Each structure stands twice: as structure tokens, then as C-alpha cells.
Amino acid sequence: MAKVGPRAVDSLAEMGIENIADLLSHYPRRYVDRTKMRSLHSLVPGERSTVVLRVLSVTSRRSRANRAMVEARCSDGSAEVTLVFFNQGWRARQLSEGAQLLAFGKLEVFRGRRQMVNPTVDLFSSLEGDADAAGFAKVVPIYPSSDKAGIVSWQIARWVDEALRRAGRMADPLPAHWRSALGLWARSEALQAIHAPRSMDEVEPARRRLAFDELLRIQVAAAQRRSSLELQARGVVHLPAESRLDLLEQFWSSFPFEPTRSQAAAMSEIARDMATERPMHRLLQGDVGSGKTLVAADAMLRCVAAGYQAVLLAPTEVLAVQHHLSISQMLGHLEVPEESRLGGRRPLSVGLLTARLTAKRREALVAGIANASVDITVGTHALLSQGVEFAALGLVVVDEQHRFGVEQRSLLREKASAAGTVPDMLVMTATPIPRTAALTFFGDLDLTTLDELPPGRSPVQTVWAKDPQAAAQAWNRVREEVALGHRAYVVCPLVEGSERMEARSAKAEMERLASAELEGISLGLLHGQMPEQKKADVMEAFRTGEVGVLVATTVVEVGVDVGEATVMVVEDADRFGIAQLHQLRGRVGRSSLHSWCFLLSENPSPVAAERLAALEATSDGFELAKMDLEMRGEGTLLGVRQKGRSELRLASLSEDADLVVRAHDVAAELVSADPSLSGNAPLLEETEYFLGQDAVMLSKS
Numbered sequence: 001m002a003k004v005g006p007r008a009v010d011s012l013a014e015m016g017i018e019n020i021a022d023l024l025s026h027y028p029r030r031y032v033d034r035t036k037m038r039s040l041h042s043l044v045p046g047e048r049s050t051v052v053l054r055v056l057s058v059t060s061r062r063s064r065a066n067r068a069m070v071e072a073r074c075s076d077g078s079a080e081v082t083l084v085f086f087n088q089g090w091r092a093r094q095l096s097e098g099a100q101l102l103a104f105g106k107l108e109v110f111r112g113r114r115q116m117v118n119p120t121v122d123l124f125s126s127l128e129g130d131a132d133a134a135g136f137a138k139v140v141p142i143y144p145s146s147d148k149a150g151i152v153s154w155q156i157a158r159w160v161d162e163a164l165r166r167a168g169r170m171a172d173p174l175p176a177h178w179r180s181a182l183g184l185w186a187r188s189e190a191l192q193a194i195h196a197p198r199s200m201d202e203v204e205p206a207r208r209r210l211a212f213d214e215l216l217r218i219q220v221a222a223a224q225r226r227s228s229l230e231l232q233a234r235g236v237v238h239l240p241a242e243s244r245l246d247l248l249e250q251f252w253s254s255f256p257f258e259p260t261r262s263q264a265a266a267m268s269e270i271a272r273d274m275a276t277e278r279p280m281h282r283l284l285q286g287d288v289g290s291g292k293t294l295v296a297a298d299a300m301l302r303c304v305a306a307g308y309q310a311v312l313l314a315p316t317e318v319l320a321v322q323h324h325l326s327i328s329q330m331l332g333h334l335e336v337p338e339e340s341r342l343g344g345r346r347p348l349s350v351g352l353l354t355a356r357l358t359a360k361r362r363e364a365l366v367a368g369i370a371n372a373s374v375d376i377t378v379g380t381h382a383l384l385s386q387g388v389e390f391a392a393l394g395l396v397v398v399d400e401q402h403r404f405g406v407e408q409r410s411l412l413r414e415k416a417s418a419a420g421t422v423p424d425m426l427v428m429t430a431t432p433i434p435r436t437a438a439l440t441f442f443g444d445l446d447l448t449t450l451d452e453l454p455p456g457r458s459p460v461q462t463v464w465a466k467d468p469q470a471a472a473q474a475w476n477r478v479r480e481e482v483a484l485g486h487r488a489y490v491v492c493p494l495v496e497g498s499e500r501m502e503a504r505s506a507k508a509e510m511e512r513l514a515s516a517e518l519e520g521i522s523l524g525l526l527h528g529q530m531p532e533q534k535k536a537d538v539m540e541a542f543r544t545g546e547v548g549v550l551v552a553t554t555v556v557e558v559g560v561d562v563g564e565a566t567v568m569v570v571e572d573a574d575r576f577g578i579a580q581l582h583q584l585r586g587r588v589g590r591s592s593l594h595s596w597c598f599l600l601s602e603n604p605s606p607v608a609a610e611r612l613a614a615l616e617a618t619s620d621g622f623e624l625a626k627m628d629l630e631m632r633g634e635g636t637l638l639g640v641r642q643k644g645r646s647e648l649r650l651a652s653l654s655e656d657a658d659l660v661v662r663a664h665d666v667a668a669e670l671v672s673a674d675p676s677l678s679g680n681a682p683l684l685e686e687t688e689y690f691l692g693q694d695a696v697m698l699s700k701s
């Protein structure tokens with residue numbers, strides 16, 4: 001950038017702009033269409049408007065109240081106006097005679113002359129007669145500028161203009177046949193038009209093309225990750241061993257219910273993956289209660305039937321205990337051949353590996369894992385880093401809860417790989433995410449979706465309790481249900497940033513309830529700060545009914561499965577996000593019993609009120625996930641965090657859904673035809689440049 005001086009270089013770097021590519025992807029934040037501007041002459045006093053002005057003169061003085069006061073006399077050719085700035089002494093330096101600017105403000109008439117007080121100002125040219133094209137353009141781009149770095153919009157416009165001119169026609173990473181099939185503009189035209197549109201009509205097609213490029217880079221990176229895994233790694237071929245042919249049949253013939261259509265489809269898709277040598281890398285998503293555990297159990301059993309071991313990783317110890325219980329119940333009664341004794345059999349063994357095992361039991365379990373007498377191991381993901389050696393690991397199921405990013409997943413796979421083979425991997429999400437987000441953030445995984453709930457569920461009746469009377473009814477319901485032998489959860493507010501505070505508030509709330517609304521009922525406390533043994537004990541007491549009401553922090557958010565639980569009360573519900581509330585609600589309504597979810601919140605903010613109303617209106621997790629995406633945008637989606645160059649600047653996962661899907665398909669095709677992209681250097685280079693250092697990551701929180 002020839003015209004950029006050393007000071008500006010530093011300032012630009014502060015804004016994350018280090019080279020031409022960065023500069024050209026620093027897009028205008030809005031445009032001003034000068035052909036649509038009002039003339040000063042046509043404005044009546046009191047009207048708010050944007051006008052294009054040229055500065056005639058600038059004076060600076062102190063007001064009577066000793067405030068800095070800068071006045072800029074300006075004209076738009078039809079009339080004059082004085083811009084008056086209070087307490088903005090720096091305007092005297094910013095505005096100079098001849099400068100062109102856009103001012104937005106209220107036109108007033110003071111002592112017979114037109115003025116605007118403290119208008120919003122965007123400078124788009126510093127000097128009259130500036131050869132800068134922006135000075136004459138009909139549409140003026142307004143760039144995100146940086147007061148801190150001292151860079152203003154017109155400077156950026158000028159550098160961009162220079163960069164575009166010098167770059168000339170640029171290589172287009174998207175092959176021409178794709179461009180025409182997708183109806184997308186060429187890269188050069190799009191860049192030109194997004195920075196210097198000749199009319200506003202050019203902006204949207206330009207944005208679409210560049211938005212597509214952002215999405216394509218993400219998809220290309222994911223497709224390459226996948227293809228390199230497939231090319232380099234040998235997976236486990238899961239086909240039933242001769243002696244274990246009947247295992248799946250044993251299971252399904254004794255299983256109390258039929259899989260749903262959706263579960264059956266998911267299971268056969270997974271079975272097909274598992275039977276091949278290509279390592280499976282699949283995401284299983286489904287609404288709360290759609291029965292993901294059964295699908296995972298079937299996959300693990302398939303793994304055991306092939307003579308391998310399976311692992312189920314849970315995000316927390318509470319969940320590990322829970323999963324261990326359900327998997328043991330489902331599979332623990334099955335029999336596998338005892339390899340050491342001809343014709344002998346032993347029960348399928350499901351181990352639980354957590355931090356609170358005694359040294360002795362842990363030693364025994366680890367030995368069992370190493371000699372293949374333990375078929376399935378459930379634990380937290382620390383399990384893989386604790387020097388546990390598997391005799392023959394075939395499948396890793398991760399109950400993800402959005403905790404792992406791309407890198408953690410590959411780390412996990414590396415740890416789990418032994419003897420040159422890579423185990424199959426099945427990742428389960430806790431709540432559904434919109435397809436566009438799944439493709440973007442889990443683009444390296446194949447996607448299986450459970451889109452129906454098992455039959456016989458009565459939907460959870462959700463009530464947003466807005467006032468004390470409604471809250472009183474909620475507590476009545478809790479008492480009635482507990483009297484019927486059912487159970488209830490009370491979830492306490494999330495105190496930002498402090499688990500200890502959260503724990504304290506749950507404890508205080510339990511004590512309060514014990515001598516008020518829930519007097520005489522047996523209450524249990526569950527929070528993240530409790531020792532694991534105590535957590536397990538209280539969960540057990542809740543499961544058996546010894547404890548009728550569990551007062552908890554969001555520890556119960558994911559996966560806890562107690563069929564007799566029929567009431568969920570969420571206090572200060574406005575503090576939770578949509579996905580979280582939907583998860584919490586999913587803790588009830590897990591049987592044919594009628595269930596309720598009460599969201600207590602008396603004074604929510606308008607945004608929170610919208611969330612609560614959404615929860616009340618629908619129980620469809622996919623619908624809610626879509627709303628969540630629209631309300632919050634992709635930046636905060638599920639705690640998804642994008643950084644720096646990999647962020648989506650122009651693409652929107654909710655509005656550009658078609659582009660997301662097309663980008664996924666195009667990337668798959670390009671990469672499968674040319675895995676190293678050696679024939680498309682521009683695409684390879686920019687993918688590495690934009691996604692290299694910090695590929696799209698999910699928060700670890």
C-alpha cells in the first residue's frame with residue numbers, strides 16, 4: 001500500500017488490517033446513496049435527515065458555560081447550514097475547509113440561521129477537488145472506522161480504491177461453471193461493487209458473492225480435514241464376529257419398545273458407516289428426548305459384536321453416571337462369548353471410569369480395558385488422557401454438549417487411535433442446531449438428524465409465570481405432583497461467572513422453600529461444587545423418590561433421565577438462553593405422564609420476554625433453534641465463537657441458508673475431485689490465509 005504511511009500502518013494493524021486481502025475484506029458498514037439525498041433547501045425545521053455537505057469554514061471557541069464549541073459552516077449547494085459541536089474540541093482538527101461529509105441530525109433554525117447540533121458526521125473526503133473517486137461517486141461507502149486508531153472512513157475508502165485499481169482483475173477461486181450455476185457474480189466485480197457500487201442495486205449481488213466465499217472457505221477447510229483423515233487413516237471395519245452374530249438380535253428381541261422411524265434410519269446409516277473401513281465421523285443431532293441414547297447404544301453394541309470396545313464420553317461426571325446407568329440397563333444383561341473358555345459366555349460388561357473411583361477399583365477397571373474383558377467404558381473425556389490403554393477400541397461416542405471444537409475432536413481421535421487404526425466417532429449434540437449452523441460449525445462431520453419423538457409422550461405444558469399468583473400455582477402443582485409420587489425440579493438462577501455464588505443461591509433457595517412453599521416435602525440439593533459422591537447420592541435418592549424435589553443449578557441441564565419427574569420450575573427464567581431453557585424443559589415429559597414446565601420471571605427485558613414467549617409457544621427444538629439463531633445471530637450461537645479472519649462478516653446463517661448448503665456441496669465436489677486443491681491455488685491460499693491460524697472454534701466453557 002504505497003500511500004499508507006508508517007503511522008497509518010500501525011493504526012490499520014490495530015484494526016486487524018495487515019495487507020491487501022485484509023483491506024479488501026474490510027467491508028463498508030453502510031452506504032449513503034447521494035442520489036437519494038435531500039437538499040438542505042427542502043428540509044423543514046425539526047426534520048431529521050442526512051445531507052451531503054462541503055465545509056466552508058470552521059471556527060472554534062468556548063461557550064458561555066465554558067464548553068468547547070466548534071462551528072462548521074457548510075453548504076450543499078442549495079443552502080447553508082452551521083454544524084455546532086459541543087464538547088468535541090477535536091472536530092476543529094477533523095473538519096477543514098473543503099472537506100466533504102455526511103451529516104445526520106435534526107435541522108433547527110436558531111437566530112434566523114439553519115443549524116444542526118451535534119450531528120453524526122462521516123467524512124468521505126478530506127479536501128475539495130480531491131481526486132478521490134469517492135468524492136464523485138453517487139453511492140458513498142461508509143467504513144467501520146476506528147476513533148482509537150485515528151482512521152476515518154474516507155481514508156479507508158481511498159486505500160481500498162487504490163488497492164482495487166492496482167489489483168486489477170483478480171483470480172476467481174470459484175470455477176466459472178459454478179458461478180453461472182449459482183448465479184453468482186465474479187470475484188472482481190463483486191469486490192468492486194461492494195466497495196464502490198455505481199448504484200445501490202449492485203450491493204446485494206456483490207454481498208451474496210462475497211458471503212458465499214466466506215462460507216466456501218469454511219466448507220473447504222472442513223472438507224479437506226475430512227478427506228485427509230480418510231486418505232491417511234484406516235478405520236475399523238465393524239462386521240459381526242462369527243461368535244457374536246446374535247448380539248444385536250438378543251438386544252432387540254428383549255428391548256421393550258420399537259425404535260422410531262427416525263431412530264431406525266439413523267441406526268442403519270451409522271451401521272453402514274461402521275461397516276466400512278473409512279473412519280466414521282458423524283454428528284447425531286435430535287431434539288431433547290428424541291432418543292439419541294438408544295441410537296448410541298445400538299452403535300456401541302454393533303462395535304462389541306464386531307469384537308471391539310466402545311467408549312462413551314460425557315461432558316460431566318453426573319452425566320457419566322447417568323449414561324452408565326442407562327447403558328447398563330439396556331445392554332448389561334446381554335451375553336458375549338468368554339474368549340478364554342470354549343463355548344463359555346459372560347455378561348457384557350459396562351465400566352464407569354470417573355475420578356472418584358478408588359485406586360483399587362480403578363486399577364481393576366483399567367486392567368479389564370487393557371485385556372478386553374470390559375466391552376464398554378463410560379466416563380468423562382479425561383478418560384482418554386489418563387493413560388488408559390484399550391485392547392481394541394472401535395468406537396468413540398461423544399456426548400458433546402458443544403464443548404469440543406474441531407481441534408479438540410481431532411486431538412480426541414489421535415489419543416484414541418492405536419495400532420494405526422482410527423476408531424469410528426459419533427458425536428451427539430444436546431439440543432438441535434439449525435442445519436445451516438451444523439454445516440458451518442460441524443462441516444467436517446456427516447450429519448444424522450432425529451426428527452421425531454418416541455410415541456406416547458404428552459407434550460410438556462409450558463407456562464410463563466409472570467406474577468406472584470402464577471408462581472403460587474406453580475408451587476401448588478409441585479406439591480400435588482409430589483403427593484402423587486412424582487418428582488419435580490427447581491432450577492435456580494445462574495449467577496454470572498461464579499459457580500460458588502450459584503451454589504450458594506441454590507442452597508439458600510432450598511432453605512427458603514423448605515419453610516415456605518414446599519414445607520414438609522423432602523428436598524435435595526444438587527450443584528456443581530458438591531463432591532461427586534454427594535451428587536451421585538442425591539441423584540440416586542431423587543431417582544428412587546426418597547427425594548421429591550431436586551433444587552439444582554444448571555447441573556441438571558443435560559441428559560438427566562428420571563421418568564417420574566413431571567414438573568420443572570425455572571426461577572428467574574429470563575437469565576437463561578433459549579437452548580438452555582429447552583434443555584431444562586426436556587428433563588420432564590420423558591414418559592406418558594402429563595408434565596409441566598413453569599418459567600418464573602416477573603420483569604424480563606423485552607428480549608428475554610420474547611424468549612419466554614417462544615418457549616411457551618412451541619416445544620419444537622428445531623423451531624426454537626432457528627429463532628435463537630435469528631434473535632442472537634451466529635456470533636453467540638450456542639457459545640460458538642469465531643475469531644479474527646475466520647469470522648462471518650457478510651454471510652448470515654439465518655438469511656443465507658441457501659448459500660450455506662450450496663457452499664457445502666461445492667466444497668465437497670471441489671475437494672473430492674482435487675483433495676490437495678493443487679489445481680486451484682487461489683482457493684487453497686485464501687482458505688489457509690483466512691482459516692489457517694484460528695479455524696472456526698467452539699467455546700470450551
Ligand code: ADP
Binds near residue numbers: 257260286289559586
Ligand atoms: P435424548 O435424545 O434427549 O438423549 P434419551 O435418549 O435420553 O433422549 O431418550 C429419552 C427417553 O425416551 C428415554 O427415557 C428413553 O428410554 C425413551 N425412548 C427412547 N427411544 C424410545 C422409543 N423408540 N420408544 C419409546 N421410548 C423411547
Ligand code: MG
Binds near residue numbers: 292293559
Ligand atoms: Mg441424552
